[in-house]
Amino acid sequence: MKTNKDWNGKRIVISRTDSIGDVMLTLPITAWLKNQYPDCHITFLCKNYTAPIVKQYTAVDDVLILDELEQLDEAAQIERIKAQHFDAIVHVFPRKSLAKLFKKAKVPTRIGTSHRVFHLLTCNVRPNFTRKKSPLHEAQLNFELLRPLGLTTIPTFEELHAYTAFFQIQQQELPAFIPTEKELVVLHPKSQGSAREWPIDNYFHLAQLLVEKGYTVVFTGTEKEGLLFRDQLPTDPNIIDSTGKLSIEQLMYLIQQSKALVACSTGPLHIAGYAGIKAIGLFAPKIPIHPGRWKPLGKNSTTLVFDAACEDCKAGKPCSCIEKISVTRVLEQILS
Secondary structure, three states: OOOOOOOOOOOOOOEEEOOOOHHOOOOHHHHHHHHHHHOEEEEEEEEOOOOHHOOOOOOEEEEEHHHHOOOOOOHHHHHHHHHHHOOOOEEEOOOOOHHHHHHHHOOOOEEOOOOOOOOOHHEOOOOOOOOOOOOOOOOHHHHHHHHOOOOOOOOOOHHHHHHHHOOOOOOOOOOOOOOOOOEEEEEOOOOOOOOOOOOHHHHHHHHHHHOOOOOEEEEEEOOHHHHHHHHHHHOOOOOOOOOOOHHHHHHHHHHOOOEEEEEEOOOHHHHHHHOOOEEEEEOOOOOOOEEEEEEOOOOOEEEEEOOOOHHHHHOOOOHHHHHHHOOHHHHHHHHH
């Protein structure tokens, strides 16, 4: 099926209903659409917990929250979608239930990868590309789905940095225990199991070295993550535990006010990249979790691996080489 050449005035849904990092690496496609078709209307379909992040991105006109949609019965869901008069939906994160729902709602253009069998029956535009072995960054791969909407060339990774300018973090009141008048470094040690992690003792050692250099260190994470390590935190007034105590809006603002953030491949690392601070990602070089696929956007972002030529990672074997990245090396990156 051929799609319209001019999408000005059209209403387009971008569906990405998974995690923070994945959502943030999808947002640039909305900015591209706005640059190409300034009068198009973009709705971003996401989960409730990522909605505050999407709302900071000025290329997005409206947010449709999956959790709220799922509280309705199917007939009401269809009516709500029909009432929006959407012209197209781009299923960036394939989800069978949503693909079926938007077909039943008779959205005219339904775009989804050809590599999902259920899209054969639910999507009428199916770009053919693969993510698994591609050399492209995840954010670049998302652009493949825009080819039916007029995209002819995938942006380079360097070109993608420009799209972080659409991310406008709003000022928040932070808890009194966070001294914003001091120079802050954020350490985010956990990933809710989504990534290879650097040992927690390394974060503790790094925190102590940063305090010696005059920094205040803030540990971030969910309440559940905080329970895994907060009792082991070094006792120092300049090492602060904020786990489970910040809203996502407060977390974004804290990150923006900090000098640097250190984390593995997880959502706050991507927030730091968008915020323009020094975002330092710790990775294993194993495909498909390597930094070439998942490094954060942002000109001040950087990634560290222990050995880019790790033989076990190249062979796809179990490997813990991320644990060998030295604390000194991370500290030098912060101070550089």
